[in-house]
Amino acid sequence: MSVLPARADAVVIGGGVIGTSAAYHLAEAGVNTVLLERGSLGGGASAHTAGMVRSYFPGDPETGRRAVRSLRAYRDFARHTAAPLALKQLGFLVLFTDEQQIADFEAGRQAQQDAGVQVGLISAREAYELNPLVNERAVLGAAWSPEAYHVDGLDIVRGYAAAARNHGARLFTHTPVVRIDDDNTVHTPQGSIAADSIVCTAGPWSGEVAAMAAVELPLAPHAIEMLFTDVPPVPHPDLPMTMHAASGLRIRSWKDRILLAMGAPKAGEVREAWLGRIAGHLGTLFPALDGIGLHRAWTGDFDASPRNAAFIGEHPTRRFLYAAGFTGAGLCQAPAAGERLRDLLIVT
Structure with a gap:
């Protein structure tokens, strides 16, 4: 088993489609990135979907805006990740x-x-x-x-994960987070990492991860x-x-x-x-x-939010970013969510 590094610019918690997108976009931007996944990559909600990406979300044009942006990224996926997607319309x-x-x-x-x-x-x-x-x-x-379009969600996860590693990100599976200190030290059974920023993309467990950092995310899995x-x-x-x-x-x-x-x-x-x-x-x-x-x-x-619309943002007083509440539509929004998390972390 690989040894966890002592520190990282960003520790991404959660290795589904949102987490691997975040790890890729951060690493591509030169951010020293570590991803921690409690099980296998894409083994959570990303593996239990209908395998569709779409842009129309009735009554929710903002989600549609992210989905339109994400569809453009999927059409160009191979150029960025060297992993072509089989999109069937x-x-x-x-x-x-x-x-x-x-x-x-x-x-x-x-x-x-x-x-x-x-x-x-x-x-x-x-x-x-x-x-x-x-x-x-x-x-x-x-x-x-x-x-x-029909698409295999695990192809997206694997493509982003490989591209993140190619840009220097380190991805650790079967490494659950058990505690987060006030100084953003992340503790796991395999060791601890001092993180300049934490990025929570843990799907249905995002509320639990956020609570470890004394951050409240109003999620209802x-x-x-x-x-x-x-x-x-x-x-x-x-x-x-x-x-x-x-x-x-x-x-x-x-x-x-x-x-x-x-x-x-x-x-x-x-x-x-x-x-x-x-x-x-x-x-x-x-x-x-x-x-x-x-x-x-x-x-x-x-992971559902009260309005069934995703939360993507950062805590006002500590270096804790989050993308959660996708309610089963994470595949449709993952590229745009990863880009947004990257932009929030780099700007702040």
Whole structure:
């Protein structure tokens, strides 16, 4: 096992997609950087996503702005990291089933477009033509954003990690942080590091890490469960990611099956009741999936903020920076988040 250095300009805590992006952007800028990951790189929330990057986030153009910036970086990923990404364009479809959802979309459309997001309102028929599983009689219209791509999140993590090492960053896995002193000394079972700056990118554990440094981050980690359907009677290998605006149900193609998510059972709700709610929405919105078998794919915890929008910033009185609260959308924002953390650290 490699020996931890005695000090570093920046210690990044968390080795998911946000942490490895931060380590890369800092190291590239000449910052003496150490990354500490309690498990394996990308083994947390980064490994438990639907594997999509997109720019349209309904009602949240600021997240869209970071996602647009990040998509540009992913298209240029190989030039910076020597690790090309396999981006497969699928698009993102949001189904509206009442008039207020359409009105809300129209009210926010200009802000989305000002942020660089490509999105427009289409008819129920056009939604069906994009996703033939859609029941156009149950839908009033839809938002359509072509800028959504399937990508392997671990490819992003590995690419950033390798590029960070090439620029001199040192990355340590299976090295949990157990204490942070007032002078920014970071303690682990493998030793301690004196950090000029700490960068917290620990996903669902960011609140715990921040608390060690007497910093409060108002995060509320929550669980999400991804499900696979049985193999449907008719294959649909290239469905766009499709979301029901009212319930949050999301579906997309995954090899010969359909991958779907709708959060997790509510407090006090038995899993069978939650599965029943999902089945009801599937039968209404996607009749070809009515009664199809559902199976657990994977579960994970995501770091959520009160407004479901990420926190990226720094503590006003100590050298503690943070990027957390991505609520499962870290892949979509990782390049922009890493750039922002770099800029905050270098300027301050």
